Amino acid sequence: MAKNKSKAVHAIKIKHNAPFSQKIKKKEQKGQKQRRVGGFKSLAKFDVSRIKNKEKRIQILERKQNEQKKTKKMERKEKEANPDREKLDPLTIDDKRDIDENFVFDEDDQEELQNEEMIDEFQNYFQDGQDPKIIITTSERPSRQLFDFLKDVKDVFGPDTHYWPRKQFSIKEIQEYSINKGYTELLVFREHRKEISQLIYIHLPNGPTYKFKLTNYTPCDEIHHHGRFTDHNPELILNQFNTKVGRRVGRGLAALFPSKPQFRGRRVVTFHNQRDFIFFRHHRYMFQEEGQKVALQELGPRFTLQLKQLKLGLFNDDGEIEFEARDDYYVKRTAAFL
Amino acid sequence: MQIDEVVWQVINRGHCSFKIKTISQNFCRNEYNVTGLCSKQSCPLANSQYATIKEEKGLCYLYVKTAERAQKPKELWERILLSKNYEQALSQIDEQLKYWSNFMIHKNKQRLTKLRQMLIRIRKMRLKGFKELIPIKKKAERRDKIREQKALVAANLENAIEQELMDRLKNGVYNEIMNYNSKAFEKVVGQNQVEDEEEREQQELEEEEEDYSDEELIFDPNDLEEDDDDEEDQDEDNQEDDKRLFKKQTFNQLRRQDDEIKDIKKKKTRVQLQYEEEEEIEDRKKQQITF
Numbered sequence: 001m002a003k004n005k006s007k008a009v010h011a012i013k014i015k016h017n018a019p020f021s022q023k024i025k026k027k028e029q030k031g032q033k034q035r036r037v038g039g040f041k042s043l044a045k046f047d048v049s050r051i052k053n054k055e056k057r058i059q060i061l062e063r064k065q066n067e068q069k070k071t072k073k074m075e076r077k078e079k080e081a082n083p084d085r086e087k088l089d090p091l092t093i094d095d096k097r098d099i100d101e102n103f104v105f106d107e108d109d110q111e112e113l114q115n116e117e118m119i120d121e122f123q124n125y126f127q128d129g130q131d132p133k134i135i136i137t138t139s140e141r142p143s144r145q146l147f148d149f150l151k152d153v154k155d156v157f158g159p160d161t162h163y164w165p166r167k168q169f170s171i172k173e174i175q176e177y178s179i180n181k182g183y184t185e186l187l188v189f190r191e192h193r194k195e196i197s198q199l200i201y202i203h204l205p206n207g208p209t210y211k212f213k214l215t216n217y218t219p220c221d222e223i224h225h226h227g228r229f230t231d232h233n234p235e236l237i238l239n240q241f242n243t244k245v246g247r248r249v250g251r252g253l254a255a256l257f258p259s260k261p262q263f264r265g266r267r268v269v270t271f272h273n274q275r276d277f278i279f280f281r282h283h284r285y286m287f288q289e290e291g292q293k294v295a296l297q298e299l300g301p302r303f304t305l306q307l308k309q310l311k312l313g314l315f316n317d318d319g320e321i322e323f324e325a326r327d328d329y330y331v332k333r334t335a336a337f338l
Numbered sequence: 339m340q341i342d343e344v345v346w347q348v349i350n351r352g353h354c355s356f357k358i359k360t361i362s363q364n365f366c367r368n369e370y371n372v373t374g375l376c377s378k379q380s381c382p383l384a385n386s387q388y389a390t391i392k393e394e395k396g397l398c399y400l401y402v403k404t405a406e407r408a409q410k411p412k413e414l415w416e417r418i419l420l421s422k423n424y425e426q427a428l429s430q431i432d433e434q435l436k437y438w439s440n441f442m443i444h445k446n447k448q449r450l451t452k453l454r455q456m457l458i459r460i461r462k463m464r465l466k467g468f469k470e471l472i473p474i475k476k477k478a479e480r481r482d483k484i485r486e487q488k489a490l491v492a493a494n495l496e497n498a499i500e501q502e503l504m505d506r507l508k509n510g511v512y513n514e515i516m517n518y519n520s521k522a523f524e525k526v527v528g529q530n531q532v533e534d535e536e537e538r539e540q541q542e543l544e545e546e547e548e549d550y551s552d553e554e555l556i557f558d559p560n561d562l563e564e565d566d567d568d569e570e571d572q573d574e575d576n577q578e579d580d581k582r583l584f585k586k587q588t589f590n591q592l593r594r595q596d597d598e599i600k601d602i603k604k605k606k607t608r609v610q611l612q613y614e615e616e617e618e619i620e621d622r623k624k625q626q627i628t629f
Binding site: 092093094170172215216237239263264268270272274275277279281283285287291294296304306316327330333 | 482
């Protein structure tokens with residue numbers, strides 16, 4: 001009996017609250033890393049909003065933020081101490097983009113897409129090689145600034161572009177008249193307070209209407225060391241039109257230019273899409289050092305387009321709206337639909 | 339009893355809730371008023387015999403009020419549909435308001451014409467289409483502006499364009515024109531049967547290079563005006579660091595390679611060469627003779 005009692009006594013372990021330094025030593029012995037900051041328990045995973053008392057909450061928030069700063073510093077030092085660490089590229093907004101089902105990865109793979117594009121509104125251009133015939137107008141009562149813009153822009157498109165003054169006609173009427181005269185594209189430039197602001201692009205016989213917002217226009221004269229361009233048909237570069245809607249837009253923009261580029265003229269027109277902003281640039285290029293380098297000289301104007309609406313059918317028809325940039329679409333920074 | 343005089347004095351001098359006073363004129367807000375102004379003749383409250391014209395859904399009605407029905411406010415205003423034909427409507431007014439004061443008849447006809455003109459305009463605008471007014475949202479505009487700048491930076495446009503062009507060169511899009519990729523170029527030459535033209539082009543390129551050196555030696559006054567000043571200055575400075583200088587030089591070279599100018603210069607130089615040679619020969623001859 002006495003033996004049993006003694007056993008029982010030994011069996012129960014009595015816990016003592018060991019002082020702090022002893023705890024540290026034990027952990028070190030076990031081989032754990034110590035990040036002792038400020039001598040208190042780490043606040044990294046502590047949810048500060050649980051605390052109802054405002055003063056206390058603010059206090060603890062400050063402490064938490066200080067701790068975070070210090071841990072960041074230490075991590076940085078460690079990183080720099082190791083020269084062999086892997087260097088990763090920084091994440092950009094373009095990398096964080098959600099990938100939809102509408103995303104197009106490889107043109108070659110998508111048979112459906114290709115079939116759709118065969119029966120597209122632009123098949124006359126892409127398959128038969130029909131050159132576009134463009135008519136340019138403006139909003140009513142255009143200002144001098146709009147005319148300056150038109151002077152710059154009109155020659156960029158092919159030889160078959162004509163300007164007609166607007167004169168109180170409605171866009172519906174202009175569409176009718178231009179279809180009768182055999183035009184394939186109608187461009188309407190609009191302004192707001194003497195600054196160019198919008199472009200409506202209507203592909204004529206049945207085609208889709210695009211409504212763009214035009215911003216950041218710099219005229220040819222303001223571009224440093226700009227050149228003067230010739231009549232040669234330009235080459236096209238359409239960059240990063242990634243989704244189905246994007247491809248529609250890209251094809252539409254491509255259909256504004258004559259179908260066969262004349263490489264001899266060495267003239268490039270680029271539409272580069274980045275985060276739903278389409279940048280228009282116009283260059284002349286030359287290869288140097290036996291094809292190792294390219295030199296670019298900027299001709300022509302610069303502007304950026306943002307697609308606001310893509311609608312099937314002509315301007316006034318109640319066509320299906322393929323894409324409309326509503327307010328809530330672009331609230332997120334990573335949102336992009338083209 | 340309805341005594342118009344008394345009513346008018348009370349309303350006019352006292353308070354009328356339909357009256358709107360402005361600096362130049364008094365208006366009447368009453369819906370049955372013919373003219374819209376506040377005066378004794380055109381006040382619907384102060385006249386027991388009164389008529390107006392009102393428009394509902396594109397149709398004009400004549401509303402008539404007589405003293406006999408003053409006791410029954412519900413049946414006070416008699417409503418008569420006027421015809422859509424303008425002249426018939428006018429004759430209807432004449433008929434209904436026979437023996438009334440000229441003022442009443444005239445004002446009603448005037449109101450009818452005004453309303454009809456308004457309806458015509460409405461129909462025209464419906465056909466033509468209204469202009470859509472879109473609000474400008476400051477917050478969204480600001481946001482888009484900043485995002486555009488950042489997107490520009492992220493796009494890295496010149497690099498992207500240059501890369502694209504280099505890719506096209508490597509893939510052989512330009513092989514008929516540029517001969518950097520000599521193997522690919524020869525392939526193309528072999529494929530096409532239009533060999534003569536391309537051989538001529540090659541020869542021309544070679545000739546150009548030779549002539550180029552001759553041109554530099556020979557003093558051409560026309561050249562000085564265009565290019566040479568800039569070139570000489572820039573050669574002394576750092577060529578590699580200054581990108582735009584680099585570009586300018588290259589495009590001076592480009593210009594020389596352009597067909598027309600090339601031909602003209604060729605002709606010029608050849609002519610001059612001959613001239614100088616002749617001169618030299620003549621001089622020598624002269625010299626020989628003298629000695």
